Amino acid sequence: MSALVELAGIAKGFGAGEARVQALLDINLSVAAGEVVGLRGPSGSGKSTLLNLVACILEPDAGTLRLAGETVWQGRWSRADLRALRREKIGFIFQFHNLLPFLDATDNVALAMTLNRVPLAEARRRARALLDHLQVGKRASAMPAKLSGGEAQRVAIARALANNPRIILADEPTAALDSERAQVVMELLRQVAREQQAAVIVVTHDDKIFSRFDRLVSLRDGRIEAD
Amino acid sequence: MNLALRDIRHNLGRFLLTCLGLGLLLGVALAMVGIYGGIVEEALSLARGMRADLWVVEGGSRGPFAEASRIPGDVREAVARLPGVVAAGSLTFQTVEARHAGGPGEATAPSEDNVRERAGEAGRQRIGAVLRLQVVGYEPDRPGGPPGILAGRGIARGRLEMVADRSAGLPLGAMVEMANLRYRVVGISTRAVSTGGDPLAWITLRDSQDLQFRLSPPAARRAQQGGGGALPQDTVNAVVARLSPHADAAAVAAEVRRWKHFAALTGAEQENVLTRSVVDKARKQIGLFTTVLLLVSAVIVALIIYTLTMDKMREIATLKLIGAPDRSIVALVMQQALLLGAVSFTSGTALLLAVKDHFPRRVVLGLAEVSGFGMLVFVICLLASLLGVRYALRIEPAQALGG
Numbered sequence: 001m002s003a004l005v006e007l008a009g010i011a012k013g014f015g016a017g018e019a020r021v022q023a024l025l026d027i028n029l030s031v032a033a034g035e036v037v038g039l040r041g042p043s044g045s046g047k048s049t050l051l052n053l054v055a056c057i058l059e060p061d062a063g064t065l066r067l068a069g070e071t072v073w074q075g076r077w078s079r080a081d082l083r084a085l086r087r088e089k090i091g092f093i094f095q096f097h098n099l100l101p102f103l104d105a106t107d108n109v110a111l112a113m114t115l116n117r118v119p120l121a122e123a124r125r126r127a128r129a130l131l132d133h134l135q136v137g138k139r140a141s142a143m144p145a146k147l148s149g150g151e152a153q154r155v156a157i158a159r160a161l162a163n164n165p166r167i168i169l170a171d172e173p174t175a176a177l178d179s180e181r182a183q184v185v186m187e188l189l190r191q192v193a194r195e196q197q198a199a200v201i202v203v204t205h206d207d208k209i210f211s212r213f214d215r216l217v218s219l220r221d222g223r224i225e226a227d
Numbered sequence: 228m229n230l231a232l233r234d235i236r237h238n239l240g241r242f243l244l245t246c247l248g249l250g251l252l253l254g255v256a257l258a259m260v261g262i263y264g265g266i267v268e269e270a271l272s273l274a275r276g277m278r279a280d281l282w283v284v285e286g287g288s289r290g291p292f293a294e295a296s297r298i299p300g301d302v303r304e305a306v307a308r309l310p311g312v313v314a315a316g317s318l319t320f321q322t323v324e325a326r327h328a329g330g331p332g333e334a335t336a337p338s339e340d341n342v343r344e345r346a347g348e349a350g351r352q353r354i355g356a357v358l359r360l361q362v363v364g365y366e367p368d369r370p371g372g373p374p375g376i377l378a379g380r381g382i383a384r385g386r387l388e389m390v391a392d393r394s395a396g397l398p399l400g401a402m403v404e405m406a407n408l409r410y411r412v413v414g415i416s417t418r419a420v421s422t423g424g425d426p427l428a429w430i431t432l433r434d435s436q437d438l439q440f441r442l443s444p445p446a447a448r449r450a451q452q453g454g455g456g457a458l459p460q461d462t463v464n465a466v467v468a469r470l471s472p473h474a475d476a477a478a479v480a481a482e483v484r485r486w487k488h489f490a491a492l493t494g495a496e497q498e499n500v501l502t503r504s505v506v507d508k509a510r511k512q513i514g515l516f517t518t519v520l521l522l523v524s525a526v527i528v529a530l531i532i533y534t535l536t537m538d539k540m541r542e543i544a545t546l547k548l549i550g551a552p553d554r555s556i557v558a559l560v561m562q563q564a565l566l567l568g569a570v571s572f573t574s575g576t577a578l579l580l581a582v583k584d585h586f587p588r589r590v591v592l593g594l595a596e597v598s599g600f601g602m603l604v605f606v607i608c609l610l611a612s613l614l615g616v617r618y619a620l621r622i623e624p625a626q627a628l629g630g
Binding site: 048051052055057058079080083084086087088092094098100101102103107110111112114115116120143159171 | 228230233234236237238541542545546547548549550551552553555623624625627628
């Protein structure tokens, strides 16, 4: 299997002089298509920094980052280029679903497609199909405030899948769910990885789902402790 | 998909309440614009209503509105003989607290102060409303009369008759008491008020001179005791003249200025005196207050938009993270600011137009004033939204991640 996410010798620090904090050091990690990788570690271990680097929000101080065949940050990358990369190749799933409260479930999913220049009618049609596929089609017209935690997270997953991304980044996706719903969400992520041949990286503290990963990467003090 | 509209629809109640508050503020600011225009128009209406091309007043003064002016009434004859003068008339001006003393129906003057009191010497009971009037004494059939009669008739040389401005609220046939004399309202004129906003009332020159004498008996008594005899009664405040269309007003005015003890102003100069001198301070005050209100509106719009943007911090961060371009974020903030301004402006303007005729002084709001103010609100909202846009553009996509 080809690697969709490749980090080689990545380092990232914040601040300057004595106040400088080395958040990540010499990170080498690759995630293949169809693979679901868990990222765990105590607070301050560098999980969020790593996620932000893969999400192209932060620029590494050293090392190489390759996403779906493109070497990011090498050459000229404008903010618009990075956003286009995220829009087209990365899907995001958040701890608190982060659905836009003023759009119903369908339009939350369709919005991601319209940002990718899909016509609204077509985007809505595809969004409803996606929601059906994730078994939340009956709630397609519901506003986020009316959805249960599990339903909202499924809609968020549908939004993450809207543009058929090759990479899915999930930040504590089960933290706000009970263990039964957490298992369902993990099963969905595994299904997505399998069906779309996507690389899935999940940042988590939730030990109930550790067994659902293909690999579990542990971070400590900015370094990979175990893989 | 218009995110601004969808967000507003989601929080419609809050948005409408915000618009109502801002609308009231903009309504007040627009009212000040209207009052500003009203002051100027009222000041000009006084001079324009007289349709005078030339004003002859006391030498060294810019009377009769800006300064006191007293000249002999027979100056009118000399003015009428000047080349280019078609007609001339003598005028007096005096502010009087009159009293509505009955007549058909009861007057409901906007400035009425209903009182019931006993009148001193006569001991008779007077019931009525106090009316503050700017009384103009004029010679019927000569320049200086009412600009137009809406109802009734003009004064036909009759004594103790009055033509009152419609803003006085006096009905035809009403009796108005001034200095213990009762005048009958025989005509209602088109709107004409003094620079202070008092309705104008026309009576004959003779009546007005008599009224002036009656209103100042102590001065007359003192003059008599001093051996000076009675005060001359044929004194007027100004002589106005209408010129032939081919006459040069400036040349005629120059001719009058050569006379000893007299000054002359053309119609344009009189208008200039009224707007630049008589109501200048009021104009500046209102203008300054309007500017302050607009600045306050701008600050409030900026704060509202900034707060609305802050409330959407996580949503904006999420939009950025999932790849929304900056222009979508800017459009979200700016469209909301412009919608806020548009709805507030519309509601404020509608409210003001509904109540403007109940203001004690005239509120002049034409299409030019309203559309100009609308453009100003548009610019204010656009500029005010920049604060929100700046905040929105500084939101990092990373803020969408984490709890």
